[in-house]
Amino acid sequence: MGEKIKSGKEVIDEFFSEILNIKGVDEKTVDMLVQLYGDDKLTDTNIQNELEQLKISALKTSKKDSDDQN
Amino acid sequence: MTKIKNLEITGLRGVKESLKLNLDKKSILIYGDNGTGKSSLTDSFEWFYGNHIAHLSNEEIGGRGREALRNIFLADEDEGFININFDDNDLDAKKSINNANKVQTSNTSDYFNEYIQDSGSENLILRYRDLVEFIIATKTEKLNKLQEIIGFSEVAKIRTLLKRNFGRIKKNIKASDYDGRKSVKQATILENLGRNAYSDEQLFDGVNELIKPLKLKIVVKSREGINAVIKEISSKEDSNLSDEINFNGRVKDTIAELKQISNTVNNDYSKFYTAFQDLQKEPEKIKNLQLLALLKEGKSVLTKDVVEDDYCPLCLQEKSKVQLIQELNSRINELEQLAEEKKSIDEQAKELKQIIQIKINSFEAILKDKSFEDDKFEELKGKLNSIKAILNSLILELDKGLTDKIKDPKELNLSEKELQTLVETIVFEIEKLIKTKATNIKFTIYTKLIQTASAYKEYLRLNAEESVLRKQQVTFELLYEDFIRRQEESLNIFLSMFSKDINDYYTTMNPKEKVEDIRLIPLTKNEELVGITIDYKFFDVRRVPPEAFLSESHINCLGLSFFLASVKAFNKRNKFFVLDDVISSFDRSHRYRFAQLLTEKFSEYQIILLTHEKEFFELVSSEVKSKGWLLRNFKWSKESGTGIEKGIADIKERILKKLEDRNTDGLGNDIRIYTEKVMKKVAYELEAKVSYRDNVTNEKRMAPELLDAVQSKLKASVELKEIANIPKIKGMPMFVGNTTSHDNDFQASIEDLDAIWEDVKKMIHSFYCKDCSKFISTILYDPVRKKIRCGCENLIYDWK
Numbered sequence: 042m043g044e045k046i047k048s049g050k051e052v053i054d055e056f057f058s059e060i061l062n063i064k065g066v067d068e069k070t071v072d073m074l075v076q077l078y079g080d081d082k083l084t085d086t087n088i089q090n091e092l093e094q095l096k097i098s099a100l101k102t103s104k105k106d107s108d109d110q111n
Numbered sequence: 112m113t114k115i116k117n118l119e120i121t122g123l124r125g126v127k128e129s130l131k132l133n134l135d136k137k138s139i140l141i142y143g144d145n146g147t148g149k150s151s152l153t154d155s156f157e158w159f160y161g162n163h164i165a166h167l168s169n170e171e172i173g174g175r176g177r178e179a180l181r182n183i184f185l186a187d188e189d190e191g192f193i194n195i196n197f198d199d200n201d202l203d204a205k206k207s208i209n210n211a212n213k214v215q216t217s218n219t220s221d222y223f224n225e226y227i228q229d230s231g232s233e234n235l236i237l238r239y240r241d242l243v244e245f246i247i248a249t250k251t252e253k254l255n256k257l258q259e260i261i262g263f264s265e266v267a268k269i270r271t272l273l274k275r276n277f278g279r280i281k282k283n284i285k286a287s288d289y290d291g292r293k294s295v296k297q298a299t300i301l302e303n304l305g306r307n308a309y310s311d312e313q314l315f316d317g318v319n320e321l322i323k324p325l326k327l328k329i330v331v332k333s334r335e336g337i338n339a340v341i342k343e344i345s346s347k348e349d350s351n352l353s354d355e356i357n358f359n360g361r362v363k364d365t366i367a368e369l370k371q372i373s374n375t376v377n378n379d380y381s382k383f384y385t386a387f388q389d390l391q392k393e394p395e396k397i398k399n400l401q402l403l404a405l406l407k408e409g410k411s412v413l414t415k416d417v418v419e420d421d422y423c424p425l426c427l428q429e430k431s432k433v434q435l436i437q438e439l440n441s442r443i444n445e446l447e448q449l450a451e452e453k454k455s456i457d458e459q460a461k462e463l464k465q466i467i468q469i470k471i472n473s474f475e476a477i478l479k480d481k482s483f484e485d486d487k488f489e490e491l492k493g494k495l496n497s498i499k500a501i502l503n504s505l506i507l508e509l510d511k512g513l514t515d516k517i518k519d520p521k522e523l524n525l526s527e528k529e530l531q532t533l534v535e536t537i538v539f540e541i542e543k544l545i546k547t548k549a550t551n552i553k554f555t556i557y558t559k560l561i562q563t564a565s566a567y568k569e570y571l572r573l574n575a576e577e578s579v580l581r582k583q584q585v586t587f588e589l590l591y592e593d594f595i596r597r598q599e600e601s602l603n604i605f606l607s608m609f610s611k612d613i614n615d616y617y618t619t620m621n622p623k624e625k626v627e628d629i630r631l632i633p634l635t636k637n638e639e640l641v642g643i644t645i646d647y648k649f650f651d652v653r654r655v656p657p658e659a660f661l662s663e664s665h666i667n668c669l670g671l672s673f674f675l676a677s678v679k680a681f682n683k684r685n686k687f688f689v690l691d692d693v694i695s696s697f698d699r700s701h702r703y704r705f706a707q708l709l710t711e712k713f714s715e716y717q718i719i720l721l722t723h724e725k726e727f728f729e730l731v732s733s734e735v736k737s738k739g740w741l742l743r744n745f746k747w748s749k750e751s752g753t754g755i756e757k758g759i760a761d762i763k764e765r766i767l768k769k770l771e772d773r774n775t776d777g778l779g780n781d782i783r784i785y786t787e788k789v790m791k792k793v794a795y796e797l798e799a800k801v802s803y804r805d806n807v808t809n810e811k812r813m814a815p816e817l818l819d820a821v822q823s824k825l826k827a828s829v830e831l832k833e834i835a836n837i838p839k840i841k842g843m844p845m846f847v848g849n850t851t852s853h854d855n856d857f858q859a860s861i862e863d864l865d866a867i868w869e870d871v872k873k874m875i876h877s878f879y880c881k882d883c884s885k886f887i888s889t890i891l892y893d894p895v896r897k898k899i900r901c902g903c904e905n906l907i908y909d910w911k
Binding site: 053 | 263264265269272275276279280571572575576579583585586587589590594598601604605608
């Protein structure tokens, strides 16, 4: 059999190294996940906090854009 | 990969004084009766690598088994320790425990710590009680166990994280009801602007149209422009009226937003109510659900070997432990399905509560508005409080337990019609307020502009928030899909290769037994990986699970095959493993094949094989010895605890030593024991028939009986009959006698014994090939040439 058994770590590392190639994903969300994984801080709580920060930041940008536009 | 050079244990478990094993990286077969302390060796190993002893870890023995680790006769000032020297000297370490149960390890290097950490996830020890653990485990336990040993637990955790976040964002979007709330804002815009405004352009067109009667000579092109117009036309004297209109507008929006989801809340509560009632229709099952924790604990007690013998720890009746675990698994499985239904209802309740809670928060916020301090809003306040009370009651009902009675949906209905009427009443009130200044066109436009600008701003905010969340939701969904594809691909490759090894080992131990093509199969439910099962072909029909059709001995073989396949697949740091009494339930043929499996397919590994079965020890001693294994006997004494019995482990070595020392003491008896042992093997390989005997007595075959049986088979080969010359051996003094004289030695000179030994060796070498280390065997019979041979054909005889 030519296929290789991958360890769990290999599966996860591969996933995070190729994650940005997945079509249709939000770059900022993915960057955040890669960063957390790299820092060994990929926990549910950290993800939730970071998602909330991304939301706040996106809403600020959206408000600023529309203010600038007007 | 690491092997053990030597080890020493002192003052741990049954070992009081020093127990030393100089292994020199070789495998070893250790025999010891029950109670001689074989498991002390295994326990010490487990402690060395894992800092605990699983089967001693219970509430009565603290410190994860450490409190039972020190030998009880050890002096307070002495330490118990295990000292292991490896082929890699940098890993040499002594781990000790003092009287205060303080543990110390001599090697504190990062290199050693990393080695210990890596070894923690390797398959180093298999005890008899753990043999069937995987085979009879539930499908979920099998999945968890496999994921754990192949390092997929982390993969499962990431998968759960991705799924959980996808689900959470999806639920948040649903609970936030963006569509409903945005539609309420658009309704406000429509009421005031006379058109919807989904974009700035539509808004500015509408606003310019609205302010036309004011002839301000301003064309609104931005939201700042709208603010400028508001500032231009605002009037301080109308501010109270304006505030009241705005307040009514906020109350109206709060109620309108609730109206938008009222049907969803009513329907979801009805569904919850029906599912809840259905579950309550089976009170027996509900009652049994409370037993789930007890049954799981019972199973844990059995699998951890807190109860070692075959009896039920509750009713104390005799019962096979394997059967007991199987029955518990079946009951746990049934109740877990019920628990799954309950979990699904709890999930429904949780989601609905989240939706309702957001609305309660909105109502609480608006009820705190200062305007409600005015008595004229008393009636409106009362209505809002009534609605809030229904919402609070819904939350209370959703929190109830399965034994409680919950309210019928009719009692807690959020009437869309009533909410709509209330909205219309407030809209009417707003219009009425505006009409008080009907002649003041500036005020009318001002009011409409204020409400439009506020609604549009909120509409944009909701749009932006929803857009962010939807992007996050899509991202997590795509990541999750990609991740499970990767996980399943890897798992399938692993299962397929792993199954091949298990199948190979199992069929090696059980050839021609019609159990074939053993496979580990992933099980999915709603596209989710939920477990693993084992299937196999039994008389060409695919069967599952193993415990339904296989005997205990065969299930044990399967468990052993699983362990050995795990060793090959996943042990990356250690080239050794310990098998502690794993063949107890095997019959004779399985035992011999098991030894062959180890020596042939695991020859590159260092194996520490412990057994309390004398027959097994004798049966396989020559097989493993020929492959360079060491042989030792364990004994136990009150003074020293576990120790090694000197001198009798390897009979052949002892014979040679006595011949060399010209020591006749017991030499004849040793030659007889050795001959019996080898002739058992010859009789087995040639299928020589002996009379039937029960169980243990079956193993007690005297040399004359075995020699006669083999001689009888040699009718098939004149050539071999002449070379073996069995009658000559049978006439020797130590082979003349019966059971009662079995252990009686006889007197002979060293010269006689030299000659006897040479004849015995010659006879044995007519059956046993030193080149391939195999006996001639009927399995290797060539029916075309009518020859019987050893493995390499250096020994080959006519056989007719």
